Amino acid sequence: MATLQIENLPDELYSRIQCLASEKNFTFNEAVIHLLKQSLESDKAIVNQTQESKPMSAILQRIRSRPRVKPSDFGLTDSTLLIREDRNR
Template structure:
């Protein structure tokens, strides 16, 4: 048995009866719709953040690997291809 407040359970019961389904089916349907909505909102938020992230990336100072004594990646790729 679910540990739900009485008013919530009663609402689910009425909805299930009106739709001729079980309470369990109604709970699953409601959870699926809620989850889909949340995931859609999350995806929309990510899309809205893309321009902000791109702007931040453009503002970052470029780091040259040679400044840290590291080889240039182009040289490493050439070496690998020449093997």
């Protein structure tokens, strides 16, 4: 397992981590690992949300650029004909 050494840690930050450790019954080391994991998980969620929130124009462009598929190429009946046939009943 890797070791992390932090220099020039502000006293206030050190005190806050100590408080968190005592509240959660963690060692100081466990509290730091907990905080790092939380931070990285929230950053990962933000990146995923950013990737998912593409502008509508980009989404529509991607949809329009998809290749057209003819049902007849797969031996299937065109759905337009099936709908027309159903409406004529």
